[in-house]
Amino acid sequence: MNERALQFDIVVVGAGPAGLAAACAAAECGRRTALVDDTPWLGGQIWRGQQSHPSLPQARQWIERFSRSKATLLDSCSVLGPAGSRLLLAEQNAAPRLIQWQRLILATGARELFLPFPGWTLPGNSGPGGLQSLAKHGWPVSGKRIVLAGSGPLLLAVGAGLRKMGASIVSVNEQAPWSRLISFGTALIRWPAKLAQAARLKWTLRGTPFRCGVWPVAADGGEQVRAVTLTDGRRRWTEECDFLACGFGLVPNVELPLALGCQLTNGFVTVDDLQAASVARVYCAGELTGIAGADAALVEGEIAGLAASGRDDAARPLMARRAAWRRFRASLAAAFALREEMARLAAPDTVVCRCEDVSFERMKTFAGWRDAKLQTRCGMGPCQGRVCGAAARVLFGWGMQSVRPPLLPARVDSLAQDPIAGHSS
Amino acid sequence: MRRPDLSIIPIPMPDYLQLRVNGTTVRVTPQTVVAAAVAQAGHARFRRSVNGQMRGPLCGMGTCMECRLTINGQAHCRSCQTLCQEGMEVRTDE
Numbered sequence: 001m002n003e004r005a006l007q008f009d010i011v012v013v014g015a016g017p018a019g020l021a022a023a024c025a026a027a028e029c030g031r032r033t034a035l036v037d038d039t040p041w042l043g044g045q046i047w048r049g050q051q052s053h054p055s056l057p058q059a060r061q062w063i064e065r066f067s068r069s070k071a072t073l074l075d076s077c078s079v080l081g082p083a084g085s086r087l088l089l090a091e092q093n094a095a096p097r098l099i100q101w102q103r104l105i106l107a108t109g110a111r112e113l114f115l116p117f118p119g120w121t122l123p124g125n126s127g128p129g130g131l132q133s134l135a136k137h138g139w140p141v142s143g144k145r146i147v148l149a150g151s152g153p154l155l156l157a158v159g160a161g162l163r164k165m166g167a168s169i170v171s172v173n174e175q176a177p178w179s180r181l182i183s184f185g186t187a188l189i190r191w192p193a194k195l196a197q198a199a200r201l202k203w204t205l206r207g208t209p210f211r212c213g214v215w216p217v218a219a220d221g222g223e224q225v226r227a228v229t230l231t232d233g234r235r236r237w238t239e240e241c242d243f244l245a246c247g248f249g250l251v252p253n254v255e256l257p258l259a260l261g262c263q264l265t266n267g268f269v270t271v272d273d274l275q276a277a278s279v280a281r282v283y284c285a286g287e288l289t290g291i292a293g294a295d296a297a298l299v300e301g302e303i304a305g306l307a308a309s310g311r312d313d314a315a316r317p318l319m320a321r322r323a324a325w326r327r328f329r330a331s332l333a334a335a336f337a338l339r340e341e342m343a344r345l346a347a348p349d350t351v352v353c354r355c356e357d358v359s360f361e362r363m364k365t366f367a368g369w370r371d372a373k374l375q376t377r378c379g380m381g382p383c384q385g386r387v388c389g390a391a392a393r394v395l396f397g398w399g400m401q402s403v404r405p406p407l408l409p410a411r412v413d414s415l416a417q418d419p420i421a422g423h424s425s
Numbered sequence: 426m427r428r429p430d431l432s433i434i435p436i437p438m439p440d441y442l443q444l445r446v447n448g449t450t451v452r453v454t455p456q457t458v459v460a461a462a463v464a465q466a467g468h469a470r471f472r473r474s475v476n477g478q479m480r481g482p483l484c485g486m487g488t489c490m491e492c493r494l495t496i497n498g499q500a501h502c503r504s505c506q507t508l509c510q511e512g513m514e515v516r517t518d519e
Contacts, residue, residue: 038487040508045486052456111488123469123481130485134505138457139464223479224469253488354483354491357476382490382501387483409490409501 002087005098008034008072010308011088012105013079013256016044017294018286018301019107020062025305026105027069034099035066036074036090042066044109045129046294049136062298074099080414081259081405086281089405089414096414103281103308106257106269107301110287112154112247113390116352116360117345119219119228120246127247128158135165142166144242147228149173149216151336152249153198160204162245169205170239173214173230175248176336181212184335191328215341219244233341249336251390252288258403267393274307274315275300283308291332296325343395352395353388355381360395369398382409444513459504459515460485460492471504471517494518 010026012019015037023035042063043050050059066073076093083089083098090097112127114120126134128148135141141162147170148155159172174181188195202210217229217236229238252268263270263278268290275283283304286297299322306315346352348361358378366372369379369392378392379385384407392398406415441452444459446466453462460482463471470479471492482492487506495516496502504515 039506111484111486114483114489121474121478121480123471123479126481126483126485130483130505133485134458134461134464134482137505137508138453138461140461224481351474351478354474354480354489357474357478382493383488386488 002084002098002100005087005100006034006074007100008032008102010034010103010105010305011036011099011101012071012107012305013037013088014044014107014109014286015039015042015073015075016046016107016109016286016297017059017062018109018288018297018304019044019105020066021298021301022105022107022283022285022305022308023071024062024065024069025302025311026103026309027071029306029309029311031103031309033069033071034074035071036077036079036088036099038076038078040076042073042075045133048133053136058294058298078408078410079256080410081256081407083405091408091410091414094411096411096416101281103283104260105275105283105285105301105304105308106260106262106277106288107284107286107297107304108253108256108288109297110250110252110291111386111390113249113251113394114246114387115248115342115345115391115394116350117216117218118347118350119221119225121351121354122219122221122225123223124221124225124242125219125244125246128154128245129247131243131245132158132161135162135167141243144168145170145240146243146245147171147173147230147239147241149175149214149228149230149244149246150248151175151338151342152247153332153336154247154250156198156201156205156210158245159208160201163204163208169208170241171209171211171230172205173216174210174212174336175215175339175342176212177339178212180335180337184331187331187335190324194328215339216244216246216345219246248338248342248394250287250291252291253386254288255384255386255403255407257282257284257288259405259407273319274312275304276307281308290326290329292325292329293332296322296329299325338394346395352391353378353381353385355379355383355388358388363392364396372398384408442509442511444509444511444515446515447517453509455509457509459494459496459502459507459509459513462509463494463504463515463517468517473518 009031027033047059054060269284285300285304346360
């Protein structure tokens with residue numbers, strides 16, 4: 001036991017739906033529980049802004065339930081990596097923290113997948129989820145013309161959200177073909193709440209073109225995005241805009257599970273019936289185990305929180321609900337699978353690694369991620385390959401990489417706290 | 426470390442706060458992130474890449490680091506994850 005460390009029975013990383021549910025379940029079982037999050041607010045990306053401006057009853061209910069629980073919140077607290085036996089090294093408000101756990105629940109969620117195309121590095125192009133998050137925290141969108149492109153249910157949701165904030169949505173462009181969207185819509189009959197939600201979003205966006213089988217070719221505008229060129233594979237056209245919001249779905253934030261040695265299957269953390277990962281005493285919940293949205297994350301989080309508290313009996317009755325959401329997850333993946341053209345959007349000189357400015361042409365000459373990294377420094381900048389590593393998987397089929405702590409750029413005095421690094425230096 | 430606060434219960438907040446972006450005063454509402462204040466001040470460019478290209482926020486959630494800038498003299502702060510505070514000094518493009 002490390003006497004400088006904060007001591008908890010159960011530490012949950014990530015305060016989105018999965019992490020909130022896990023922390024509530026663990027704290028309500030009487031375990032000394034900490035919920036750690038990188039941001040100053042609760043709710044993760046999907047419920048961002050719900051703490052200060054609640055509009056979703058479900059989000060409000062879980063945030064209130066967490067606030068009533070005896071769990072400790074460590075917010076604005078970035079986990080830098082494992083630091084020895086059942087110990088995490090973190091940085092909170094520029095100060096180092098060591099956090100000791102007996103059971104660890106990872107609920108680090110997902111980020112948007114960005115794929116390079118000419119002009120994608122221009123200011124004014126951001127992820128749809130990214131733009132929505134920024135807009136909820138004051139980014140000016142009112143009166144701005146916004147084109148949405150890429151893939152996934154987020155496009156419609158973000159378009160509707162931005163329109164309610166006064167933006168003028170020029171068009172919404174989904175790469176998946178209509179045929180797959182229609183099958184998905186039919187499958188949604190099994191999830192009436194989701195179907196109703198999709199219908200509401202579409203109604204909010206009435207009058208805005210919603211296109212399927214369309215994707216971006218280039219963003220133009222000198223020093224910031226002024227227009228985007230789109231294609232349906234046959235013809236090309238250009239639409240003027242102030243912002244382009246382009247993302248190709250979600251990829252899980254597996255850096256911390258990888259650093260802990262958790263096994264992955266197809267890029268997601270492998271878990272058993274009780275959400276336990278391949279590493280003893282470590283559990284994973286939510287998008288880390290598959291992209292399925294907030295409802296799936298909540299039930300997985302509850303199961304993980306109960307199982308980590310030794311209450312397998314209470315966790316088992318929740319498994320039927322989880323099974324239903326896993327079917328939804330499979331429908332989502334099938335509907336929004338990326339068409340092969342998405343791996344060929346970049347021009348030879350298009351930057352793929354934005355941190356080190358490594359072009360598509362340079363990267364594609366290498367056999368794998370490791371080679372490319374050693375020769376070009378791709379993935380070695382401040383984002384540590386979070387953007388280009390995920391893109392390289394789609395562009396070149398390069399497999400999931402191992403990671404090295406610190407998982408985020410950290411202050412030197414934080415790293416000096418690492419009992420292992422500290423001793424070896 | 427602190428106890429979870431019940432901040433969904435409305436608490437009186439100041440209507441706005443002021444900070445400076447590249448020397449110009451910007452007035453924002455509470456819960457505005459620094460990246461948004463920079464955009465409100467009319468700046469699209471946040472930083473230059475290693476080859477001198479202009480960059481701005483991409484992910485909006487603290488992973489891509491494209492929105493990094495200098496806050497109160499500290500370089501490489503993620504402006505999308507930092508809430509504005511009264512009197513902050515923000516510099517882009519450094």
